[in-house]
Amino acid sequence: MPVPALRIRGLRKAFPKVVAVDGVDLEVAGGEVFGLLGPNGAGKTTTLEIIEGLTTADAGEIEILGLTWERYGQEIRSRIGVQLQSTSLFNKITPREALDLYGSYYPKCRTSQDLLQLVQLEDKADAYHITLSGGQQQRLALALALVNDPEMVFLDEPTTGLDPQARRSLWDVVRRMKGEGRTVVLTTHYMDEAEALCDRLSIMDHGKVIATGTPASLIADLDLPSVVELTFEGVAPDPAAFAVRLGQAVEPRADLWEIPTSDPKALLPRLLEAAEAAAIPFSQVHIRRATLEDVFLHRTGRSLRE
Amino acid sequence: MIWRQFLMEWRLYSRDRVAMFWTFAFPVILLMGFGTIFRDGGGPNLAVVRVQAPMPTPRDAALDQALTDLHLKVQSLPRAEAEARWSRGETAAQLEADGAGYRLRLNSYLMAQAGATAGLVNQAWLVAQARLSGAPEPQRIPVQVESPGHKRSTNYASFLLPGLLGLNLVSMGLFSVGMVNVSYREKGKFRRLAVTPLPKWIFLLGQVLHRLTVTVIQAAILLLVGRLIFGIQNQGAFLDLLLIMALGTGCFMAFGFALSGFAETSEGYAAISNLVFFPLMMLSGVYFTLDAAPAWLQHVVAVLPLAPFIRALRAVFNDGAGLAGHGVGLIIVTTWGLAAFALAVRRFRWA
Numbered sequence: 001m002p003v004p005a006l007r008i009r010g011l012r013k014a015f016p017k018v019v020a021v022d023g024v025d026l027e028v029a030g031g032e033v034f035g036l037l038g039p040n041g042a043g044k045t046t047t048l049e050i051i052e053g054l055t056t057a058d059a060g061e062i063e064i065l066g067l068t069w070e071r072y073g074q075e076i077r078s079r080i081g082v083q084l085q086s087t088s089l090f091n092k093i094t095p096r097e098a099l100d101l102y103g104s105y106y107p108k109c110r111t112s113q114d115l116l117q118l119v120q121l122e123d124k125a126d127a128y129h130i131t132l133s134g135g136q137q138q139r140l141a142l143a144l145a146l147v148n149d150p151e152m153v154f155l156d157e158p159t160t161g162l163d164p165q166a167r168r169s170l171w172d173v174v175r176r177m178k179g180e181g182r183t184v185v186l187t188t189h190y191m192d193e194a195e196a197l198c199d200r201l202s203i204m205d206h207g208k209v210i211a212t213g214t215p216a217s218l219i220a221d222l223d224l225p226s227v228v229e230l231t232f233e234g235v236a237p238d239p240a241a242f243a244v245r246l247g248q249a250v251e252p253r254a255d256l257w258e259i260p261t262s263d264p265k266a267l268l269p270r271l272l273e274a275a276e277a278a279a280i281p282f283s284q285v286h287i288r289r290a291t292l293e294d295v296f297l298h299r300t301g302r303s304l305r306e
Numbered sequence: 307m308i309w310r311q312f313l314m315e316w317r318l319y320s321r322d323r324v325a326m327f328w329t330f331a332f333p334v335i336l337l338m339g340f341g342t343i344f345r346d347g348g349g350p351n352l353a354v355v356r357v358q359a360p361m362p363t364p365r366d367a368a369l370d371q372a373l374t375d376l377h378l379k380v381q382s383l384p385r386a387e388a389e390a391r392w393s394r395g396e397t398a399a400q401l402e403a404d405g406a407g408y409r410l411r412l413n414s415y416l417m418a419q420a421g422a423t424a425g426l427v428n429q430a431w432l433v434a435q436a437r438l439s440g441a442p443e444p445q446r447i448p449v450q451v452e453s454p455g456h457k458r459s460t461n462y463a464s465f466l467l468p469g470l471l472g473l474n475l476v477s478m479g480l481f482s483v484g485m486v487n488v489s490y491r492e493k494g495k496f497r498r499l500a501v502t503p504l505p506k507w508i509f510l511l512g513q514v515l516h517r518l519t520v521t522v523i524q525a526a527i528l529l530l531v532g533r534l535i536f537g538i539q540n541q542g543a544f545l546d547l548l549l550i551m552a553l554g555t556g557c558f559m560a561f562g563f564a565l566s567g568f569a570e571t572s573e574g575y576a577a578i579s580n581l582v583f584f585p586l587m588m589l590s591g592v593y594f595t596l597d598a599a600p601a602w603l604q605h606v607v608a609v610l611p612l613a614p615f616i617r618a619l620r621a622v623f624n625d626g627a628g629l630a631g632h633g634v635g636l637i638i639v640t641t642w643g644l645a646a647f648a649l650a651v652r653r654f655r656w657a
Contacts, residue, residue, distance in 0.1 A: 052501050054657065074503050082501040088494040092321040097314070104310050105504040128321075144498070 003066045005030040005152055005183040006051065011060035013046055020046040021057070022207035028185055028200075030151075033178050035201035036187040037194040037292060039302075043207040044187035045085055048156050051185070052082050065151060078106050081150035081182075085157050087141035091130040095121050095140045098129065099147055106148035115143040119173055135166030142173055153177055155186040159193060171197060191292035203296055210299050218295050224260035225290045228267060230275070230282040231256045237280075246274050251297070257282075260294065307504075311512030319516065329482075330524055333474045334531050341463035341536050352423045353379035357388045357402035366403070368438050372430035378423065399423040464538040468623040471525050472554065472616045476586075479558030480565070480579045483517055487566040488575040491657065500656030507651045514559045514647070521555045522548065541626030549629070550622060553636055554615045557643030564646040567653025586612050611642040 006028040013021040021043045028034040036044040049055040051062060053069055053076065062069060064076050089098055096112045103109030116122045119139040124132055132140065138158060145153050155174070159167040174197055177184050188194055194201050195215045202212040211218055219225060230236075232255050239250035239257050248267070251258040261267045264287045275282060297303055320326060354373065359366050373380050383391065391397050392411070398419040400411045410427055412420035429446065436443050490496060499509065525547075532538040540547060565582060569575035589596065589603075590612040596604055607613065614635025621627040629636065 054497065054500055077501060077503040080501075082498075084494075084497055084501075086494065087498050089498065090318050090495060092318055093314075097317070101310065101314050102498075102502060104307065105499075105502040107503075 003030075004028060004063075005032075005065060006034075006185065007061075007063040008047075008051070009061045011047065011050060011062070012058045013043075013050060013055065014058055019207050021050065024060070024204075024207070024209055026202060026209070026212075028183060030183050031178070031181055032199040033174065033184040033186070033197055035194045035198035036185070036204055037189070037191060037198075037201050037296070038187075038204035039189055039296075042204040044189075044204055045156055046207075047204070048154055048185070048187055052080070052154055053077065078108075078148060079151050081145035081148060081153040083138075083141045083145040083153075083155045083158060085160070087137065087144065089129045089140075092128045094126045094128060095132070095143070096125045098140065099143060102144055103147045108149055109147055110149050115146060118146070118176070119143045120169065135162050135170075138162060138166070138170065139173070142170065146177070150182065152183040152185070155184065157187055157189070159188070159190065167193070191296070194292055201292075203292070203299065205296075205300050211295065215292060218292060219290050222260075222290050222295060222298055224262050224298075226261050226264045227288050227290055227294060228259045228261060228264055228271060229256050229286040229288065230259075230271075230280070231284040231286065232281065233283050242274070242278055242280060245278060246271065260290065260298075307508050308512055308515070311508060312515045315512055315516035316519070319520070329478075329520065330527055333470050333524060333528050336474075337463065337467060337470055337528060337532060338535070340466050341532075352377075352419060352426060353381060353398065354423050354427055355388050355391060355397045355400040356380050356382045357385050357400065358382050359403050365434070365438060368434040369408070369431060372433040372437065373427065375433070376426050376430050378426050378430065399427065401427060463532070463536045464624060465620075467528065467532050467538055468619040469616060471528060471551070471623075472612075472619050474524065475521050475551070475555050476558045476612060477583070478517070478521065479555065479560075479562040480583050481562070483513070483559050484562030484566040484569075484579055485572060485575055487513075487563060488569050489572045491566075491655065492571060494657060496656040506654045506656075510563055510647070510650055510654060514556060514563070517559050518552060518555045521551060525551055540623050542622035542628070546622045546629050547619070550615070550618050550632075550636065553639050553643065554619070557611055557615070557639050557646065560643050560646035560650055563650035564653060567650060567655065586610060589613075590616065609638055611639045615639050 004027050006026065008024060008026040011021050011024040011026075012019070024043070024047055026034075026047075036047065038044050046055060050057045050060075051064065053073060065079055067076050069076060093101070095116060099112035099115050103112065112125075113122075116125050119142055121136060121139055121143065124136055129137065129140070142155070142158065145155065158174070159170050162170065171193070174184060174186070186197065198215060200212070200214050201218075202209045203218070204210065211221075213221070234255065236252050236255055236257055239252050242257075243250040246259075248259060248261070251260070259267065259271065268285075268287070272285075293303070356370065356373075370380060370382075385402075388397070388400060388402075392400055392413075395413065395415060398413050398416040402409055402411075408431070410424055412424055414420075429444075432444050435441075529538075529540060533540075561582070562579070565578050566575060569578050589607045589610060596607055599607070614632065618629070618632040618635050621632060622629070
C-alpha cells in the first residue's frame, strides 16, 4: 500500500478560551482532492495551519509526504504549496514580482509567466497588489501556492468572499491542479464547493471530525436521503402543530419547511392531504436529493451557515 | 538569495515616495534649522538682563560699556518687566543695583549659561572700575576657541552634523525599522513567508543591508548640504566615516530587530523602544558628562554602544582623526551589533 500523502493522528490544539482542534485523525491519499467542511470556528483553519507548520500542536502526529516537521521542516516547506485564508502581501509589490520573489526561495520553481497564465492574471501582471480586486488577489495567492511546483497544495477557504463567477474560475484552477497529479487539501464552509471539488472530505464541528467519506457516500449514508420542501411566500410559519399531524419531523428554514424522507413517493400524497386539511398557505413543492448540508444538519442538529 | 531580498526591499521602498522623501529630507531640515539659528559662533550667546536704574550714574554707564566690550548681550529692562521675565524662568542672569554696589542673580536651572555669564559680568565690573579710576585695565588671559581634537576651530553646525548623523541612524534603527517590523507582523505580512523555506536570517540581513544603504545615501546628502550651505568639511577620511557609519547602522538596526521580537503590538514596541532609547541616550555623554556619576555606573556606561559610536564619528569628521584611537569603541559597537542580530534571529517570529 502506498504511503498516504498526509496522515494525522490525534491532533489537538487548545487556545486559552477554546479547544480548537480536539483529537483529529485524517488520511489523504496522493493525487486526491480532500476537503475539510465545516462552519466557521469548527477548527478547519487551525488544523490546516498546524499541518502547514504555522502553528504547533499540543499533541498528535503529522506525516506529510512521509516526512515529519521535527526532522524535515525545510524539505516539507519546499515540497508543499500553501494558500493562507488571507494572503497579505506588501501593498506595492506586483504579481509578477511576487511570483519571482517567492519562486526564488525554492530550489525548483515555475516561471511567473506560466503561473500568471494559469490563474488568468496576465493583464494585471504589473499592477500593484493593493489595486487588485479580491478575486484577483485570491488568484494570485493560488498562483503563489503553485510557485514551487508542489506535490501537495493546501488551500484555506479559497473562494470565501468571491462572487459566483470568480468562484467558478478558481474551481477550474483547483481541478487543473488535480489534473497535474497534485494532492489538494482545502477547507471550505460551502457545501456546494465541497461537493463540486472534493474526491473525499471530512466534516468538522467543534474541533472534531464528525464524518469522513466521498460526498456521495456521506449523503447515501443518511437514513433519509431525500428532502421534500414546502416553499412559502414570505416567512415560513411554525411547523410544530403540522409535524404532529403529519407524524414526521418538519424543519423550518427562512421561507420554507424541509421534510427529510427515505420515500418521497409515499410521503407526497400524505403531505398534500395534511397541508390541505390544515390550510397551510404554501406556494410550491420541491423534491430534492439530500446534500452535504443535510448531512451536517443531521449530524449536528445545526445548519452549516448558522 | 540575500541579494534578491535586498533588491526587492529597495524596490518596494522606492515606491513609497512620501516616506522616502522624509527619510532623506528630515535630517537636512534639522541641520538647516540648527545651523541657521546658531550660524555665528559657538552655540547659544550669553546674555544678561540689566535692570534699568531710574537715574543712571556714570558708574552704571561704565559698567554697561564694559559688558558690551566683553561681548555680553545686555538686555536693559525696567524693573517690573525684568522681574516678570525672571519669574517665567527665561532669564539666566539678572544684574541690578544693590545699595552701594550691584547684585547678580543666577538662575539655578540654567547654570551652564548663568555661570559663564557671571564670570564675564565680574570681569566687566573690574574693567569698569579701572576705567572710572583711570587705572590701567586689568590684563585678561587670551582665549582661543578650538574643537577638542585640537585640529582647528569649528562652528556649532559642524559640531552638530556628526551628532545628527549618528542620532538619526539610532532613531531609524530603534524606531522606524523595529516599528515597521512589528506592524507588518501584526498585519500578517510575514505569514506567507513563514510557509516558504526562506531562512529568517536571510530575510533579516536583507533588511539590514537595505537600511544600511539608505543610511549611507542619507549621510551623503547631509554631508553635501553641510558642505554647500555651511561650508562644513569632513576633516577625516571618507572611508573611515563610511566604516563607522556602517558599523553603527548595523548595530542599531539589529537593536531594532531584536527589540521587535519582544513586542506583540506596535504600542508595546513604542514602550519597549523608548525604554531602551532614553537610557542609552541619557547615558551616552552626548548631553552631559557623567564625571559626577558613581563609579559602577561609569563602568556600565563605558560598554554601551552609543557613546563610542558618536565619539568616533566626531573624531573623524570634526578632527580628522584616524580609526586608530577608536578600536576599542568600534569593537564595542560591533559586539553589540552581532549580539543583537543573533538575538533578533532567535526572537524573530513570522506571525
